[in-house]
Amino acid sequence: MNALPVFLALGFFLGMRHATDPDHVVAVATIVSRQRTPGSAALIGAAWGVGHTLTILLVGGGIILFGWVIPARLGLSLELAVGIMLIVLGAANLGDLLRLFRSGEANPVRQGQIHSHVHSHGDYVHTHPHGHAPEFHPHEPDRTPVTWLDRHVGRVPLYRLLRPMTVGVVHGLAGSAAVALLVLTTIREPTWGVLYLALFGVGTIAGMMIVTAAIALPFRYAGARSGLFAQRLRLASGLVSVGFGCLLAYRIAVVQGLFAGSPQ
Numbered sequence: 001m002n003a004l005p006v007f008l009a010l011g012f013f014l015g016m017r018h019a020t021d022p023d024h025v026v027a028v029a030t031i032v033s034r035q036r037t038p039g040s041a042a043l044i045g046a047a048w049g050v051g052h053t054l055t056i057l058l059v060g061g062g063i064i065l066f067g068w069v070i071p072a073r074l075g076l077s078l079e080l081a082v083g084i085m086l087i088v089l090g091a092a093n094l095g096d097l098l099r100l101f102r103s104g105e106a107n108p109v110r111q112g113q114i115h116s117h118v119h120s121h122g123d124y125v126h127t128h129p130h131g132h133a134p135e136f137h138p139h140e141p142d143r144t145p146v147t148w149l150d151r152h153v154g155r156v157p158l159y160r161l162l163r164p165m166t167v168g169v170v171h172g173l174a175g176s177a178a179v180a181l182l183v184l185t186t187i188r189e190p191t192w193g194v195l196y197l198a199l200f201g202v203g204t205i206a207g208m209m210i211v212t213a214a215i216a217l218p219f220r221y222a223g224a225r226s227g228l229f230a231q232r233l234r235l236a237s238g239l240v241s242v243g244f245g246c247l248l249a250y251r252i253a254v255v256q257g258l259f260a261g262s263p264q
Contacts (some may be wrong), residue, residue, distance in 0.1 A: 004192060011196040013205025018175075019049070019211055026206065026244050027167050027219040029215050029237045030089040037220060038213040046205055047161035051168025057194070059173065060180035064193040074248030076258040078174040083249035085170055090241025093234055158190025176253055 018024075028048055035041040062068040070205065180193075187193045219233055259261045 004154055006184065007036065008192070008196055011199040012203035012206075014138040014237070015200040015205075016207030016210075018179075019045075019204050019207030022244065023086065023248065024048075024171055024208070025215075026237075026241050027082075027086055027089055027171070027213060028212050030093050030241045031164055031167070032212050032215045033093065033219055033234045033237050035221070038216045041216030042209040042213040044164045044206035045210075046170075048164040048168035048212075049201070049205030049208045050084060050141070051165035052172040052204055052208075053168075053198075054146070055169050056176045056179060056201050056204075057197055059176035060183070061194050064178040064184060064197070065190050072263045073258065074255055075174075075177055076252050076263050078170075078260060080249055080252045081170055082174045083245045083252060085167060086241050086245030088245075088247065089167070090243075090245060093184045093238030094242065097231060097235055097238070117196075122124050174246030 017138060032041045032044055035044060059068070059070075063070070181198065183193045183196050187196060219230060252258050
């Protein structure tokens, strides 16, 4: 029993390390690239961590307390969902940049009348080529994704945190079984096992807040210095997300044989 407090403390630090898994970092990077400050990015990380912790506690607790068994095909399907989610998040970033590029091409004006820097409409921050005269701006101020969401779900409190929380839920579903099985092999007392999962989740929240704040720093610096560099950072995050998602989906569907007769 003397080693139990040490193991529980280890769960917190393992949770922090878990937040740095490549699929986690790639997913939040595509979301954080839209944030203007490290503080708002850390809030995105906290929302992701809360969603991740909720599913870890729900599914992992069920495995520890009630002996739930996760079939291999179901587990791989949840991991495939992570790959698809990474592709969707990356494609959304790339789609935004493609629209900005096309809008810049569609509004040619004399040099000196059009430029690019970070600006905002409400709390939606982005960059695109534009002039400060209304006829040079490539979109109306109310034609932004955030404004569309404000009109449709603006009455829902904290709705802007729902997307990272949903991403965290999907990641938690994909990884909770492995975490719970690790606990079962080490802690035989179910109550202590659930407490380990809770501390693991708290560590994951803290780790992801640090990760997202750190990711936001180059975006903030780039936005202050050069709109073009900020766009390149978003382009890189989108490409990495799509590429990593495709690689993950291939490994699960083909290498591990999700759709084969006996998936691994």
